[in-house]
Amino acid sequence: xxxxxxxxxxxxxxxxxxxxxxxxxxxxxxxxxxxxxxxxxxxxxxxxxxxxxxxxxxxxxxxxxxxxxxxxxxxxxxxxxxxxxxxxxxxxxxxxxxxxxxxxxxxxxxxxxxxxxxxxxxxxxxxxxxxxxxxxxxxxxxxxxxxxxxxxxxxxxxxxxxxxxxxxxxxxxxxxxxxxxxxxxxxxxxxxxxxxxxxxxxxxxxxxxxxxxxxxxxxxxxxxxxxxxxxxxxxxxxxxxxxxxxxxxxxxxxxxxxxxxxxxxxxxxxxxxxxxxxxxxxxxxxxxxxxxxxxxxxxxxxxxxxxxxxxxxxxxxxxxxxxxxxxxxxxxxxxxxxxxxxxxxxxxxxxxxxxxxxxxxxxxxxxx
Amino acid sequence: xxxxxxxxxxxxxxxxxxxxxxxxxxxxxxxxxxxxxxxxxxxxxxxxxxxxxxxxxxxxxxxxxxxxxxxxxxxxxxxxxxxxxxxxxxxxxxxxxxxxxxxxxxxxxxxxxxxxxxxxxxxxxxxxxxxxxxxxxxxxxxxxxxxxxxxxxxxxxxxxxxxxxxxxxxxxxxxxxxxxxxxxxxxxxxxxxxxxxxxxxxxxxxxxxxxxxxxxxxxxxxxxxxxxxxxxxxxxxxxxxxxxxxxxxxxxxxxxxxxxxxxxxxxxxxxxxxxxxxxxxxxxxxxxxxxxxxxxxxxxxxxxxxxxxxxxxxxxxxxxxxxxxxxxxxxxxxxxxxxxxxxxxxxxxxxxxxxxxxxxxxxxxxxx
Numbered sequence: 001x002x003x004x005x006x007x008x009x010x011x012x013x014x015x016x017x018x019x020x021x022x023x024x025x026x027x028x029x030x031x032x033x034x035x036x037x038x039x040x041x042x043x044x045x046x047x048x049x050x051x052x053x054x055x056x057x058x059x060x061x062x063x064x065x066x067x068x069x070x071x072x073x074x075x076x077x078x079x080x081x082x083x084x085x086x087x088x089x090x091x092x093x094x095x096x097x098x099x100x101x102x103x104x105x106x107x108x109x110x111x112x113x114x115x116x117x118x119x120x121x122x123x124x125x126x127x128x129x130x131x132x133x134x135x136x137x138x139x140x141x142x143x144x145x146x147x148x149x150x151x152x153x154x155x156x157x158x159x160x161x162x163x164x165x166x167x168x169x170x171x172x173x174x175x176x177x178x179x180x181x182x183x184x185x186x187x188x189x190x191x192x193x194x195x196x197x198x199x200x201x202x203x204x205x206x207x208x209x210x211x212x213x214x215x216x217x218x219x220x221x222x223x224x225x226x227x228x229x230x231x232x233x234x235x236x237x238x239x240x241x242x243x244x245x246x247x248x249x250x251x252x253x254x255x256x257x258x259x260x261x262x263x264x265x266x267x268x269x270x271x272x273x274x275x276x277x278x279x280x281x282x283x284x285x286x287x288x289x290x291x292x293x294x295x296x297x298x299x300x301x302x303x304x305x306x307x308x309x310x311x312x313x314x315x316x317x318x319x320x321x322x323x324x325x326x327x328x329x330x331x332x333x334x335x336x337x338x339x340x341x342x343x344x345x346x347x348x349x350x351x352x353x354x355x356x357x358x359x360x361x362x363x364x365x366x367x368x
Numbered sequence: 369x370x371x372x373x374x375x376x377x378x379x380x381x382x383x384x385x386x387x388x389x390x391x392x393x394x395x396x397x398x399x400x401x402x403x404x405x406x407x408x409x410x411x412x413x414x415x416x417x418x419x420x421x422x423x424x425x426x427x428x429x430x431x432x433x434x435x436x437x438x439x440x441x442x443x444x445x446x447x448x449x450x451x452x453x454x455x456x457x458x459x460x461x462x463x464x465x466x467x468x469x470x471x472x473x474x475x476x477x478x479x480x481x482x483x484x485x486x487x488x489x490x491x492x493x494x495x496x497x498x499x500x501x502x503x504x505x506x507x508x509x510x511x512x513x514x515x516x517x518x519x520x521x522x523x524x525x526x527x528x529x530x531x532x533x534x535x536x537x538x539x540x541x542x543x544x545x546x547x548x549x550x551x552x553x554x555x556x557x558x559x560x561x562x563x564x565x566x567x568x569x570x571x572x573x574x575x576x577x578x579x580x581x582x583x584x585x586x587x588x589x590x591x592x593x594x595x596x597x598x599x600x601x602x603x604x605x606x607x608x609x610x611x612x613x614x615x616x617x618x619x620x621x622x623x624x625x626x627x628x629x630x631x632x633x634x635x636x637x638x639x640x641x642x643x644x645x646x647x648x649x650x651x652x653x654x655x656x657x658x659x660x661x662x663x664x665x666x667x668x669x670x671x672x673x674x675x676x677x678x679x680x681x682x683x684x685x686x687x688x689x690x691x692x693x694x695x696x697x698x699x700x701x702x703x704x705x706x707x708x709x710x711x712x713x714x715x716x717x718x719x720x721x722x723x724x725x726x727x728x729x730x731x732x733x734x735x736x
Contacts, residue, residue: 103478110473110481111495127479176548183544 004142005070008135009035009047015131022049022098024128025116028107030303031132033230038067042078044088049098055091067230088112093120102128130308137300137308138322144346146231147301147324150191151344151358153226154235157181158361166368167216167241171196171209174222182226191225191232192305202238203330203338205294216242219249219337220368221330225305225344232305234326235359236342239366248336253365256331256339259283260363263297263311263327267347267355273315280329281313289331298327301344323347324358372510373438376503377403377415383499390417390466392496393484396475398671399500401598406435412456417466423459435598456480461488470496498676505668505676506690512714514599515669515692518559519712519726521594522603525549526729534736535584535609539564539577542590550594559593559600560673570606571698571706573662584610587617587705588736589698593673593712600673602694603727604710607734616704621733624699624707627651628731631665631679631695635715635723641683648697649681657699666695669712691715692726 012035016024026032026045032054033039035047042057053074069075076095078088093116103113105127117125139147157178166174175194182190197207202219214220223236238256240249263280280297284290298311301324309317311325319325325347330340341363346356380403384392394400394413400422401407403415410425421442437443444463446456461484471481473495485493507515525546534542543562550558565575570587582588591604606624608617631648648665652658666679669692677685679693687693693715698708709731714724 105478105482108478110471110476110478113478114473172551176551180544180548183540 004140005035005037006072009052011135012047012132013049015135016047016102016128017049019102019126021100021102021126021128023047023096023100024102024131025092025104025108026128026132027104027112028132030307031104031136033067033303034132034136036070036073038069040069044092046092046095048096053095055088055095089115089119092116093123096120096123098123100124100126102126102131104128104132106130133308136302138320139302139324139346140322143231143302144322144324146229147233147344147346148358150187150226150228150231150233151235151360153182153185153187153228154191154224154233155359155361156185157226158222158224158235158237161222162239162366162368166214166220168213170211170213171198171201171207172211174214175209175224178222178224182224185226187226187228188230189227191227191234195221195223195236197221197337198241200335200337203332203340205328205330205332205340214241217246218242219339221338221340223340223342230303232301232303233324233344233358234301234305234328234342235344235361236328236330236340237361237363238339238341239368241368243367245365245367250365252331252333253339255284255287255289256329256341257363257365259297259329260327260341260343263329264343264345264355264357267319267325267327267345269319269321269347269349271319273309273311273317273319274313276319276325276327277311277313277315280327284329284331292332294330297329298325300325319347321347321349321352372508373403373405374440377420379503380415380500381417383503384415384470384496385417387470387494389468389470389494389496391415391464391468392470392499393460393472393476394496394500395472395480396500398675399472399475399504401435401671402500402504404438404441406437408437412460414460414463416464421463423456423463457483457487460484461491464488464491466491468492468494470494470499472496472500474498501676504670506688507670507692507714508690511599511670512690512692514597515601515712515714516726518555518594518596518599518601519603519728521550521553521555521596522559522592522601523727523729524553525594526590526592526603526605529590530607530734530736534582534588536581538579538581539566539569539575540579542582543577543592546590546592550592553594555594555596556598557595559595559602559669562593563589563591563604565589565705566609568703568705571700571708573696573698573700573708582609585614586610587707589706589708591708591710598671600669600671601692601712601726602669602673602696602710603712603729604696604698604708605729605731606707606709607736609736611735613733613735618733620699620701621707623652623655623657624697624709625731625733627665627697628695628709628711631697632711632713632723632725635687635693635695635713637687637689637715637717639687641677641679641685641687642681644687644693644695645679645681645683648695652697652699660700662698665697666693668693687715689715689717689720 029039202221225234266279296312328342332338397407570589593602634647664680696710700706
């Protein structure tokens with residue numbers, strides 16, 4: 001795996017050199033991990049003209065959550081306790097050995113930027129922008145394998161929950177139980193805070209679980225994800241509690257299902273992000289739900305649960321093969337509840353069978 | 369409660385005015401919450417010369433994790449999806465209605481700072497520094513009451529765990545069970561990732577739970593905390609598994625206990641931060657463990673689990689009454705394990721009975 005990280009840093013080095021920068025300072029944790037295998041708390045990565053150095057507050061321990069560091073990478077322990085940006089900046093500036101340094105302006109704080117400028121006034125600082133994020137967009141098969149395992153774990157946790165009694169239990173308890181099951185099945189941890197919404201809370205995006213209990217006749221929306229070796233997937237399903245769904249529930253479910261299917265089918269290499277969004281959105285829009293929709297119907301996943309691309313009406317760009325994304329339209333009717341259906345898929349050419357569905361739990365409307 | 373938030377903003381407004389700034393932009397989430405009662409994801413707070421405005425990506429929902437927003441505060445929904453700092457900066461700049469704005473340079477990113485400068489070139493930007501963090505240092509009785517409840521919850525969760533069978537269970541399972549119990553007892557959630565270390569992992573600060581199972585003869589170190597209405601406490605204890613502790617275990621435990629007691633006893637109003645640290649540290653140092661100690665032996669708690677003051681050899685400043693801090697010395701012997709003992713206390717004058725211990729679980733060496 002070390003070769004992978006060295007190769008990724010090599011690509012970044014070439015991009016920097018082409019833009020006239022001899023070195024780059026990577027501070028965003030997911031970017032640090034992508035380029036080095038690990039992101040210990042507070043660690044930053046210097047990609048230099050000849051040598052790369054990770055600056056750590058503590059020695060990296062190689063644990064699950066922070067990843068396993070590329071063993072060929074040089075590590076430098078910061079002597080400061082991390083509180084004083086000027087101290088760390090001094091250590092960094094001494095190691096740059098170049099006259100120009102690109103920094104992640106969308107992540108670096110003004111105070112740290114100022115400290116760097118002050119300890120190294122001759123160093124020309126420029127903006128690296130989203131260079132590493134762009135590099136992370138298309139995944140290699142090893143990354144996709146991690147996502148596939150993460151999705152399997154989430155499917156298992158969800159499947160087990162469905163076999164248990166749900167009526168009378170609170171959203172918070174169901175969410176905690178799901179998170180315990182994720183870890184039982186080998187996840188690093190939840191990929192994001194598990195969302196469980198019942199009755200009037202169902203169908204809401206990123207609903208924080210409350211103390212409301214599951215009741216007969218409720219819609220129940222569950223959205224969860226597992227992290228596996230740093231890679232994060234997402235699955236969301238809506239169920240109905242009790243014997244028979246009401247007519248409005250069946251109609252709303254069928255509508256969201258149709259929108260989600262249209263979104264999935266639009267996932268082909270070369271499709272514009274906004275066209276994938278439109279495929280799903282237009283179906284909900286035509287049915288009169290356009291106003292209340294979330295500003296996106298899907299997004300990329302990887303080392304972060306919400307990364308590029310964004311599948312949204314104003315998004316610019318086109319899908320490539322091997323880009324994993326969610327497709328997750330939903331409708332929420334205030335006071336009544338709603339439906340969300342959310343899958344993680346990998347964009348694949350039609351010759352390879354089209355989009356690869358990672359989250360395989362059924363999307364039939366189950367009455368539990 | 370609304371009056372409390374308005375009064376806090378008033379204090380900040382006065383400090384800003386004294387420094388020649390008509391307005392302040394608060395971006396650090398804990399600071400936003402302190403001044404407004406809530407910190408919805410992505411929200412920022414503008415404290416203006418006459419009017420304060422919270423800028424939100426979505427309407428605040430008043431849920432547990434994000435707090436309950438001061439109902440008198442004006443809320444402005446950002447039209448952007450949050451991805452483009454320039455759009456949000458435009459909305460903000462239009463609302464400032466002043467010629468100078470203090471920003472939190474230790475939190476604000478270079479990109480957002482640049483966007484603000486570019487949409488409002490005449491606005492003079494300066495550094496607010498840690499003004500709000502300093503304001504948060506001394507807690508009022510309502511804040512301390514929340515910390516007291518958080519500590520009670522953590523004590524309960526820990527107490528229940530001690531009654532169960534521990535041998536054979538993994539660190540990760542014990543940590544998850546503790547977190548479930550925290551929520552069962554009414555916590556918003558864990559105050560920080562629960563740490564469980566067994567055998568050679570015991571005694572390590574912030575150890576991430578692994579798949580190692582508890583064995584007879586192990587030291588077991590548990591460190592957990594609850595969040596309650598946003599306020600976070602911390603407790604850490606070390607136990608021995610099995611019938612009788614070994615001699616080295618008893619000696620090490622007694623040593624860390626003595627250091628922790630010395631730290632607690634040093635908590636008086638007016639004591640220098642570094643003297644509290646030294647009280648605990650010197651005992652471990654004299655016993656030959658100085659080299660391997662963490663750079664701090666305690667820290668403030670509140671809306672964040674790790675806030676000012678830092679109890680460390682180079683820390684500047686003195687304790688005030690009503691400042692809650694942890695006292696948490698520990699010794700870890702590589703390959704063998706170690707001991708940590710961690711309490712949350714509130715500094716109180718001697719006339720009021722001295723430091724108030726919030727985490728009351730026994731500190732005897734229990735053999736489980």
